[in-house]
Amino acid sequence: MEQLTGTIIYYNQHGEGVAFYNTKPVYIYGTIKGEEILYEIQQTHPTYYVGKLIKILKPSINRNYHNIKNSHLIGGYDLIHMNDSEQRKFKEEKVIQDFKKIAHTDITKLDWIEGKQKTKYRNKITVHDGNFYQKNSNETIDIDDFLLSSIKWDKSLKGEVIYRKLDTLIYGYKHEKKYTFDSMFEYQFRVGLNSFYQVNKEVAILAYQYIIDNLLDNGITLDLYSGIGTISIIASNKSQKVIGVEINSDSYNDALYNKEINKIKNVDFYNKDVSSFIKEYKESVDTLILDPPRSGVDKRTLNLIKDIIKPKRIIYMSCNPATQASNFNILKKDYHLSKTAVLDMFPQTYHIESIIVLDRNNQ
Ligand SMILES: C[S@@+](CC[C@H](N)C(=O)[O-])C[C@H]1O[C@@H](n2cnc3c(N)ncnc32)[C@H](O)[C@@H]1O
Numbered sequence: 001m002e003q004l005t006g007t008i009i010y011y012n013q014h015g016e017g018v019a020f021y022n023t024k025p026v027y028i029y030g031t032i033k034g035e036e037i038l039y040e041i042q043q044t045h046p047t048y049y050v051g052k053l054i055k056i057l058k059p060s061i062n063r064n065y066h067n068i069k070n071s072h073l074i075g076g077y078d079l080i081h082m083n084d085s086e087q088r089k090f091k092e093e094k095v096i097q098d099f100k101k102i103a104h105t106d107i108t109k110l111d112w113i114e115g116k117q118k119t120k121y122r123n124k125i126t127v128h129d130g131n132f133y134q135k136n137s138n139e140t141i142d143i144d145d146f147l148l149s150s151i152k153w154d155k156s157l158k159g160e161v162i163y164r165k166l167d168t169l170i171y172g173y174k175h176e177k178k179y180t181f182d183s184m185f186e187y188q189f190r191v192g193l194n195s196f197y198q199v200n201k202e203v204a205i206l207a208y209q210y211i212i213d214n215l216l217d218n219g220i221t222l223d224l225y226s227g228i229g230t231i232s233i234i235a236s237n238k239s240q241k242v243i244g245v246e247i248n249s250d251s252y253n254d255a256l257y258n259k260e261i262n263k264i265k266n267v268d269f270y271n272k273d274v275s276s277f278i279k280e281y282k283e284s285v286d287t288l289i290l291d292p293p294r295s296g297v298d299k300r301t302l303n304l305i306k307d308i309i310k311p312k313r314i315i316y317m318s319c320n321p322a323t324q325a326s327n328f329n330i331l332k333k334d335y336h337l338s339k340t341a342v343l344d345m346f347p348q349t350y351h352i353e354s355i356i357v358l359d360r361n362n363q
Contacts, residue, residue, distance in 0.1 A: 001040045003054060008035045011090050013322075015079050015350035019051065026051040029072060030081050032060035033089075062086035068147065075135040076148050078350045088112060088344065091352045095321045095342050102325035103332060107340050113210065114344035115202035121347065122149035122199045124164045130155035148348060162193055166201075179254075184208065187233050187262045195251040196227040203345045207355060208234050210341055211289060211315050214357045215239065219286025222311065224274045224297075229255030231289055232267050239287075242267040245277045275301045278309065285311040296323030299330065306334045314358040319345070321354045328356065335360055 006019030008031045017031030021041065028039050028051040036058035043050035056063075064083045071077045079087045092110055099105045115121070130153070131140035142155075151163045153171070163171040166182035170193055178193045184205055191197045198204035211231060215221060218240050223232040226244030228251050236242050244267060246252045252271040259267055270277055274292075278301055288311035290297055296318070297305075305311070314335060318324035328337065335358035345353035 003038055003040050004051075005036065005038055005057065006051075008033050008037065011093075013094065013350070015082075015090050021049060021051075024048055028053050029078075031056075032063055032082055032086060035060045035063075060086070070141065070143075073134045073141050074143060074146075075133055076146075076346075076349050078135075078348070080147075080348050084114075084118060084347075087347065088114070090350070091344065092342050094352060095340065095354050098321045098325040099328070099337075099340075102322060103329040105325075105328065105332065105337060107337070109340070111210070111339065111341040112344075113203065113206050113341050114347075115200065115206065117200075117202055118347040119147050120150045121202065122146075122151070123166055123201060124162065124197070124199050125149050125151050125153065127153045127157070127161050127163065129158055164191065164193060164197070166191060166197075177250075184230065185234055188258070189228060189230060189233075190254050190257050190261070191228055192250045192254050195248065195254050197230075198345070200345050203343055203353070204230075207317060207341075207343055207345070207353065210355055211235070211317065212238060214313070214315055214339065216286045216313055219312075220284060221287045221289065222281075222285045222309070223289045223291075224278075224301075225291045225293070226255060226269065227251045227291070229258045229267070229269060231291065232269070233258055233262055233264055235287075235289070236264050236267050239266065244269045245272055245274050247271070247273050275304075278304045281309065285309050286313065287311060288314045290314060290316040290318075292318065292323075294320040294323065296320065296327050302327055302330045306331055310334075310360065312360050315355065316358065317353070317355045319351065319353050321352055324354060324356065328358070331358060333361075 008017035012027050016027040016029050018025045026049040030053050038055040039051040041049050042052045062083045096107050099107050131142045134141045151165050166180040170178040170180045179190050182189050215238050221235050221239040221242045223244045226232050226246045232242045232244035255269045338359045339357040341355040343353040
């Protein structure tokens with residue numbers, strides 16, 4: 001196969017370096033912006049190629065040298081070849097570009113929020129037949145040490161097994177009712193095996209602090225997609241009243257339990273889909289907190305938020321800046337972007353967490 005030389009110009013959404021061949025982009029895993037490389041074309045698609053790195057001719061000063069065997073096959077090690085500052089540049093630039101392309105909005109100021117722990121930060125792993133899924137594949141790879149978590153797993157267990165380690169390690173299959181406990185700020189939280197809980201506690205605390213710092217004091221706070229009630233409970237002593245809405249009954253039951261053990265009186269949880277909840281909601285809202293799954297908030301809910309609920313402020317936390325930008329595009333006639341934070345919740349991976357603070361125009 002023909003070997004080509006190229007220069008990495010920018011990154012695609014998965015943090016792969018992009019060079020050009022025949023005026024089409026070539027995505028090359030494991031490369032860094034500015035590097036000159038030798039590569040070959042592995043796949044041809046109508047609008048792009050996938051290339052394989054053969055040799056780095058001129059390395060970037062931001063290259064991280066490591067000797068992890070088969071790192072290119074292990075899901076979650078996507079940015080392992082970049083040092084911290086290059087990973088930060090990729091993540092900040094991705095959020096800026098998503099808002100520019102999707103919401104036609106220029107972000108001029110970003111807050112960068114990171115923790116100290118860049119490896120072994122995950123408190124949850126999912127293992128398949130004792131192994132890990134390979135990147136973008138149904139094949140597994142047998143590894144002895146997972147760089148992103150210190151959890152030790154049992155290689156002999158068959159099927160998909162979830163492990164979560166907070167105060168104690170719990171593990172089991174999806175349907176099992178098992179709990180582990182954690183504390184954040186002055187509150188205790190019960191977390192079920194199947195409930196949502198942020199995987200990187202150090203950065204989650206910084207994210208929640210950012211949300212609390214931007215909450216409107218003593219108001220009505222509506223926390224949509226409330227999970228086990230973390231944000232609702234943490235926001236309770238800065239709010240007159242908090243309403244949390246969560247569709248998953250395991251997470252909702254943890255939220256009720258957490259309200260009880262923390263002796264919180266001014267929080268109500270509802271086990272509902274946010275769009276059916278919001279259709280019937282009649283009270284006013286000062287701060288609306290949104291923390292949806294990767295798919296973002298559905299259009300109907302967004303329209304009800306801007307036309308009927310009309311909160312003074314929206315604090316929107318997201319693990320997918322592209323859907324966050326697309327949701328902001330719908331809200332932007334009524335709300336302006338007051339703050340943007342990019343969080344390094346998932347070091348070594350291309351995944352990004354971001355928080356935007358929106359204020360209603362003409363309040
Ligand atoms: C990213 S998690 C946020 C959890 C919580 N805010 C936290 O910080 O731990 C998203 C949550 O939204 C819930 N969810 C997904 N779709 C929903 C819907 N249509 N209505 C209500 N909750 C939903 C999921 O079950 C999950 O608990």
